Amino acid sequence: MTVDAWKHDAAKQLKANAVGTSWYLDARLLLEAATSLDQIQQILHAQKELATGELKTLEKLLVQRLEHKPMAYILGYKEFFQRTFIVNEHTLIPRGDTETLVECVLEYAKDRNVSETSPLIDVCCGSGAIGITLALELSIPLTLSDISLQALEVAKTNAETLLEDACILLHGDLLSSTGQKYGIIVSNPPYLTSQWCLEVSKEVSWEPVLALEGLGEDGLTLIRRLVEQSTTHLKDGGALFLECDYRQVHEVANLLEAHNF
Template identity: 35%
Template sequence: MKIYEALKWASSLLEEAQRDQNAGELLLRHHANMSRTKLLADLRSDLDESVLQAFQKDVKEHISGVPVQHLTGYEEFYGRTFLVNKEVLIPRPETEELIVGILERAAALFSEKPVSAADIGTGSGAIAITLMLEKKNWKVSAVDIAESSLKVAEENAEKLGATVNFMHGDLLEPLKEAGTTVNIIVSNPPYIPDEEVDTLSPTVKDHEPRRALAGGRDGLDFYRRLAKDIPFVLAEGPFLIGFEIGAGQGEAVKAIMEQAFPGKTVEVVFDINGKDRFVYTTSR
């Protein structure tokens, strides 16, 4: 079978199953070890039989609900490749915008001074590792409640050459216990209301850890807990707090932060798709 025929076959099955048709190209590039440019240039080339069989197997696996990233074992994030598995949330494109927002605000607050940052609920380590690699003079810590998630994050840090202080524990407790203070707190915590988790796509609810999804009755439990404890781990001087939130939660999370940090600047920022997606709190 030729490459274009394999892609057409996959596209038809994926469309019928109401899956993302782009998954076919991603899986074929993975199994053929081809860049997108090479794949498009070789559309009329024959596929090796072993590659074709592996590709067809994974297309059917994805149709059954397995995320593409679990089939390939990785996801691209901020120009880098991160290992992922069932123990971590798959990094989303929206979270790249959180990185941009943190870096822009940090530049205004701290200029090029070395600062310390902590990523709470690090999962794959995508946020913490990216911040460390983008700002080599920062000191970055990362916390997760699951040792299995930290194992993935540590592997990513080693593979990408990032020095991150990984800490095991519940939200800010490891920082408090260690007496660690930071200038920047960033988090993409679980924010989906508990009763809505089971309504998510099977690729999410059946394959990504529930602990990274469910945020309590209204989805805001973790923001309340973080807001309560963050003052105990902030260093003296300017500070920056950045949260990713669920669409529609902007005003509620803003109110939580305004109550916890009276007189400070709290802003709701919309993502590229026009949805309220981030809340930033700064000391000025």
């Protein structure tokens, strides 16, 4: 089978099984992962016959995608803020929506000096995408914290790959492992209710429940604890940045106001 034929057949199968919406892109990326042929090479070598070993590898990858396994887990990486982060099934997959959280922090920090904004801690860091991005953009010291040792190992790998300066890695529950005060605390914590976790898409169901479910009937148990802990872990004039579901915005806003944020 040729490169072009396999790509079209794979895209057809993905579409027929309602796997995502980017069927040709997925097929192209799977081809690249199995053959090392990038987009341009796939065009130039469209009629190249795929080797038996390549076809076997491609079959395995396609089966995984047909099971709605996210492309980021199949490929082992995800782009975030124009950088490549390693991910696996122990980490949440960085999303484009979360880049808005990063942009909010950057907007806050742009008119402040480093002494005001540092150090920075990314709580529930997962792959470390948020914290590492901010450390690079702002050139400030970074701490990455997560309750999952497996996620922290991924964050460590990303930090070692992308950061020039070493960061601090903390294994613990929210801010319980540190007595430090921070200029910025940022977090995309688990905030889904148990019911919402049951209603997520087939792709999201591959992601770790530990990184999704926020506990409590409203999913805000962890956010409540983090907000409370932040009051004693922020420097004077420091800032807390959180991500939550749109259905929780008013409750979280009231929570922050109640703690004088």
